[in-house]
Amino acid sequence: MHCNSGSFEDAVVEHEQELALCEALDDPLGMAVAHRRVGECYSELGGFEDALQHQRLHLDLAQRCASVVEQQRAHATIGLTHFRRAEACTSGKCSDVILF
Numbered sequence: 001m002h003c004n005s006g007s008f009e010d011a012v013v014e015h016e017q018e019l020a021l022c023e024a025l026d027d028p029l030g031m032a033v034a035h036r037r038v039g040e041c042y043s044e045l046g047g048f049e050d051a052l053q054h055q056r057l058h059l060d061l062a063q064r065c066a067s068v069v070e071q072q073r074a075h076a077t078i079g080l081t082h083f084r085r086a087e088a089c090t091s092g093k094c095s096d097v098i099l100f
Contacts, residue, residue, distance in 0.1 A: 009045070011037075012041045012045075016034075018030075019038065029070065032061035032062045035061065048081055051081045052082075055081060058077070059078065
């Protein structure tokens with residue numbers, strides 16, 4: 001909801017609450033999706049390391065659940081985050097970032 005309005009900081013809080021609920025319910029696929037959503041918000045905010053941390057957790061959980069759809073989404077989202085980070089660096093919006 002907040003992502004649609006551009007309030008990514010609020011969306012991070014909302015999706016972290018979603019993650020906590022999925023953890024309490026022991027729902028690994030729900031946790032995977034919540035990690036993806038948090039990661040997407042961090043990526044939009046330029047918090048690429050935080051984004052990648054959540055996106056890697058998304059991938060790990062998707063693999064554990066054997067969800068090929070979520071695994072594909074995880075790989076695509078990780079790739080997009082690396083692309084956005086590279087774009088930010090080439091436009092001078094980052095400092096001391098090692099891309100690989």
